[in-house]
Amino acid sequence: MSVHPSEDNSSKVKRVTTHQLQAMKVRGEKIAMLTAYDFSMARILDQAGIDVILVGDSASNVMAGHETTLPITLDQMIYHASSVVRAIQRAFVIVDIPFGSYQGNSSEALKSSIRIMKESGAHGVKVEGGEEIQQSVERIVKAGVPVMGHLGLTPQSIYQFGTYTVRAKEKSEADKLIRDAKILEECGCFGVVLEKVPAALAQEVSSVLSIPTIGIGAGNGTDGQVLVVHDMLGITQDFQPRFLRRYAELGSTMDAAVKNFIMDVKNKQFPNADESY
Numbered sequence: 001m002s003v004h005p006s007e008d009n010s011s012k013v014k015r016v017t018t019h020q021l022q023a024m025k026v027r028g029e030k031i032a033m034l035t036a037y038d039f040s041m042a043r044i045l046d047q048a049g050i051d052v053i054l055v056g057d058s059a060s061n062v063m064a065g066h067e068t069t070l071p072i073t074l075d076q077m078i079y080h081a082s083s084v085v086r087a088i089q090r091a092f093v094i095v096d097i098p099f100g101s102y103q104g105n106s107s108e109a110l111k112s113s114i115r116i117m118k119e120s121g122a123h124g125v126k127v128e129g130g131e132e133i134q135q136s137v138e139r140i141v142k143a144g145v146p147v148m149g150h151l152g153l154t155p156q157s158i159y160q161f162g163t164y165t166v167r168a169k170e171k172s173e174a175d176k177l178i179r180d181a182k183i184l185e186e187c188g189c190f191g192v193v194l195e196k197v198p199a200a201l202a203q204e205v206s207s208v209l210s211i212p213t214i215g216i217g218a219g220n221g222t223d224g225q226v227l228v229v230h231d232m233l234g235i236t237q238d239f240q241p242r243f244l245r246r247y248a249e250l251g252s253t254m255d256a257a258v259k260n261f262i263m264d265v266k267n268k269q270f271p272n273a274d275e276s277y
Contacts, residue, residue, distance in 0.1 A: 016051050016092040018124070018146050018190040024051070024223070025212040031224025033214055034232070037063050037080040041229060042087035050091050052214075054126065054226060055081040057096040057156070062230040069155045074101045074112055081120035094148055095122045099156040102127055102136050109136035113145045126193065128154035130180020134187055141188035149184035151177050152218065153196035166217070168197045181205045181213075193226065194218040196243070217243030 024031055033052035036042040037059045045053055059080050060072035074097070081095045095116050102109035113125050124146030127133055140147050152167045168174040177197065184192055191212040194202045199219020206213040206222050215222030227244065230236045234249035264270035 014090065016090060018092070021051070021092065021191060021212050025210075031212055031214060033224055033226035034229045035059075035226070036084050036087075036229055039083045039087045042084040042091075045229065046088050046091045051224070052226075053084060053088065053091045053093050055084050055093065055095040055120075055122065056228065057098045058228050060098075062228060062236060069096075070099045072098050074098055074115065078116055078119045081116060081122045085121040092124070093122045094124045094126050094146075095120060096126050103129075103133065106136040106139040109133070110139045110143055113140045113147075114143065117145055124148060124190070126150055128156050130176070131183050134183055137184065137187040137189060147187075147189050148214075149181070149189045149192040150195065151180055151184075151192060151197075152194050152202075155195075166196050166198065168201055174198075174201050177201065178205055178208065181209055185209050185211050191223075194222060217241065 021031060031051050032049075033054055034045055034050055035054045035056040035058055036045055037055060042053055055077065057069040057072050057077065059077070060066045060069045063080070064072065064076075066072070077095060077098050081093070085093055097109070097112050097116065101112040109127070116122055116125055125140065126148040127137060127140075128150040130149070130151055137147055137149070168177045174197075178201075181192055181194075189211060191214060192205075192209065193214045193216065194205060195215075196217040199221060202213065202215055202218035203221025212223040214224040214226050216226050228236075231239055231244050232247050234246045234251050235254070237251050261270065
């Protein structure tokens with residue numbers, strides 16, 4: 001029997017926390033996660049019942065028009081996160097620590113995390129990498145900041161990879177990903193994003209970890225799914241990877257609306273008498 005979103009266990013939670021996310025994994029309830037970068041969009045997602053909102057460094061792409069996620073700054077991420085948090089009543093809000101704000105050393109990582117938590121009011125942070133950032137993750141967690149990991153295709157390392165193709169297809173890389181996932185769990189991460197890895201590998205990682213996994217281009221065997229909201233709503237038109245399902249075509253709808261507005265203004269049809277004072 002299908003369950004209406006208003007009737008499931010997660011929607012009855014007043015505030016989603018790491019404890020609820022863990023409980024969802026245990027009972028087999030999938031976690032729904034989307035990105036947001038501003039107040040208006042975050043309010044819509046929160047009221048619709050989304051479990052987790054990621055203030056992703058993908059804002060560098062969809063909000064600022066950069067080719068990669070690398071240019072966005074910590075100050076800019078805090079601005080976007082603050083806007084999102086002000087809209088939230090239920091969802092758990094995670095913020096990407098941007099490139100260059102945690103890779104240097106654990107002290108820098110902790111300082112960046114504390115700034116995000118204090119200045120934005122977010123509920124946790126997300127970092128990319130495994131064993132190489134172990135000390136940073138441990139230090140952030142010990143300070144009381146919830147941390148989500150991110151393995152597989154890590155966009156902040158795009159110039160190292162040189163491509164956005166599927167990661168961990170070779171056994172050596174797959175073994176490292178499993179090892180890194182276990183390290184992140186041992187460090188105290190409450191969850192891990194698995195991006196663009198083979199579905200069988202993502203399912204294996206999900207089975208060996210006790211913490212939730214969130215997939216994007218990683219098949220249906222993870223504990224939840226995440227998409228960039230501009231992609232799934234069809235606002236972005238030039239990004240169509242295999243893993244993306246468009247749930248609306250708002251880009252076309254918005255284009256038609258703007259053209260109708262222009263036509264009505266040019267033809268003196270807007271505003272009419274009822275729309276005037």
